[in-house]
Amino acid sequence: MSALVLTSHLWDPTALPGAHWRSAPRGATPEGPLPTTVDEALTWAQAQHGQFAAVIPVEGATLLVTDFGRTIPLLCTRVGGRWVVADHPRPLLEMMPEARLDADGAFQFRHAGFVLGQRTLIEGMWQVPASSVVELRDGEETPRAHMAHMFRYGPDRTDDEQSFAAGFLAALDAAVSRTVELAGQRQIAVPLSGGIDSRLLMALLCRAEAKRVLAFTYGVPGSTEAEVSRTVAQEIGAEWVFVPTDAQKVRRAWIDEGGAFLEDGWAGACLPHYQDWFALRELTGNGTLEPGAVVLPGHTVVGNLHDEQVVTQGRVLGRRELAEVLADHHFCLQGRPRDVRANKVVVEEMRAFLDEINWEPTSTHVQSWIEWFNIRERQAKYINNSMRAYEHFGLDWALPMLDRGVVRAWESGCYTFTDGPRHWYARFTSDLYARTTGAGGEYWAPTLGRLDSRVKGALVSVLRATRADEAARRILSTRTQLNHPMAFEAFLGTHRSSQYVKDLLGGRTLQGVFADLFLADDWAPGTAILPH
Incomplete structure (x- = not known):
């Protein structure tokens, strides 16, 4: 026993x-x-x-x-x-x-x-x-x-848009209504980014007649994202609060209190999800978020496809090529994909995963494989592990857009509806939001993401032709990471940002720095989490 x-x-x-x-x-x-x-x-x-x-x-x-x-x-x-x-x-x-x-786990983690x-x-x-x-x-x-249940698109994926949209909406409504009922009189809080997922969630809460809904946004005051989020909350009729993230204030708070959160948040195998930490600290500290409030982030079964060209191209990739696609996408924090591809344990894990899902060389199966790996590994162990932050501050939570009914509804759709760039999903959300609120509005997106696809494609082609694309990307990435609109660089705590500039220009990411600091018990002062 x-x-x-x-x-x-x-x-x-x-x-x-x-x-x-x-x-x-x-x-x-x-x-x-x-x-x-x-x-x-x-x-x-x-x-x-x-x-x-x-x-x-x-x-x-x-x-x-x-x-x-x-x-x-x-x-x-x-x-x-x-x-x-x-x-x-x-x-x-x-x-x-x-x-x-x-040692093998630490390699994968970093x-x-x-x-x-x-x-x-x-x-x-x-x-x-x-x-x-x-x-x-x-x-x-x-x-x-x-x-128990492996995410997989079936052989009879529907291309009937009306039927698919109706089934998907019915599943979403059922999941959100169930969540609202369980919340009872408790406050419901939504981290509102102004993007597609949180906007859909706000519309669904409105349809479910949820009471006491609080939307919160954090970042640089006056940003486009903050303004779009404020407008969404206003159109839905929900209370909205903004948490300004001053880098120095975040840094001081992290130095003093970050260690306790890291202890609560690693789940034995996961980089603690720090992004919401400061906003949650502020909102629970001043009483805006009530003890036991139910937080509903927009985590969803939608959007787990990456490298969609391997699904849409005529040739179906083999097992080894697809394993490399996954490794390059998910094991990128240190900017050393060759090291990952050469790691025997990672290769064995990929092969075991293929055996587990009964690999078949079809485009539908390739899409299922990419999305299920993303859901089972990164979403489960990093994205969904953000629930530990809510628990750390005495909050409850729910993820209605990951309910099994929603998952099954999404699995029934053809690629036209489940495409990588989420074109259909964005249109579905816009239509539902307009019907619910009588308003339209814009989505927030990074500058490059707001460009017309033809303009963006032309720009990328020019950069590639001049071999400037990678250099430009790394310079822009380094600048953004060390001057982040949500002050994520402040989570370096006692470490100076300047000491990582060379590494970041070389392809390393701030997430990779945080992973190494965690493994060394040096991410926040006073931590002694791992055996050494």
Whole structure:
């Protein structure tokens, strides 16, 4: 029998008698009877709505169950001949006096910001992947992972726009309405960027007649993004607040308080998601965000396709070529793609992933493969790990646009609707927003993103022809990273920005710097998170 250490007060001891259940937002109850086998657990997991995790004892084993987006992490290790399960790495580390940093995990972490598969940053500690049932059998030394739901476009993808849009909207409405009902009288908060996802979420909340909605935006005062966000909130009829991010103020706060957040936010294998930290600190500190408020970021199943040319071109890439596409896209923090491609463990993980999904050389399968890897790895372990920031400040959260119903609706659409640049999705959102508010409005986008596609294509062609594209990109990237509109450079804390200019010009990213600082326990003063 496994031992269990649950550190969060958000676990519900009564929702699933005989097991352990946690939902987001809190208050959701599981669908169906308690499973007693792996097969039953796989079916049971696919029947659940919203975000959840469960620990279920069965005969001879313990089952660890995660939702589609792995929004609530679970970890395990072997201590004294038995399994120990936890929702945070600290209690497991305290039981592992000889704990050592996993070198392969650290390599992946510094290049991607997360660790692939079940591996973590600690030797002998495992994480539960997204949409999985992990079986911990008594007497066995390694976990057995079973996939509950793999994102995949089916062979009969619809090209009927009216039918697809209606089904997608119905799934979104159902998920958001369920979230609003669970929130009850609590405040609902939306980080509002002025982009597509948060605008869609605001329109859906309006359709669900949500009360007490607060939208917040942070960054440089007077920016285009702030103005667009303010206008959206006004048109929806929601309260809106702006948090100015002064770099010096952010830096001082991070030096004083960042270490506690890093301890709470790494989940054993993930770069802590620091972006919202200062805004949340300010809004909870001054009482604007109430304790237990339900935060709804715009994380979504939409937009996980990258390198769309490999889907739309006539030739289907092979396994090795696609593995390189993934490695170049996700393992880019240090700007050293050759090092990643040459890493045997990364290559083995990619091959295991292809075997897991029963690889087939078709364009539909290539699109599914790219998106599922993005969802299972980067979104689950970095983007969705931003929920740890909300929890750190005593807030609840929900991700209705990652509800299983929304996922299944999106999987039914052909490439015309699920394209990489999200053209159809942007039009869908604009139409819904206009019908909901009677207003139109513009989206915020970076300067290059606002250019006409033909103009942008011509500009890029000229730069490439003169071999100036890479140099221009790196100069612009370095300037933006060290003078970020949201003051992200302030999270360097005690480290001077100037010492990283050469590295950033060479292709390294600020995220890569943060990853290395975390591994060295040097990102914020006073941290002692990892074994050294």
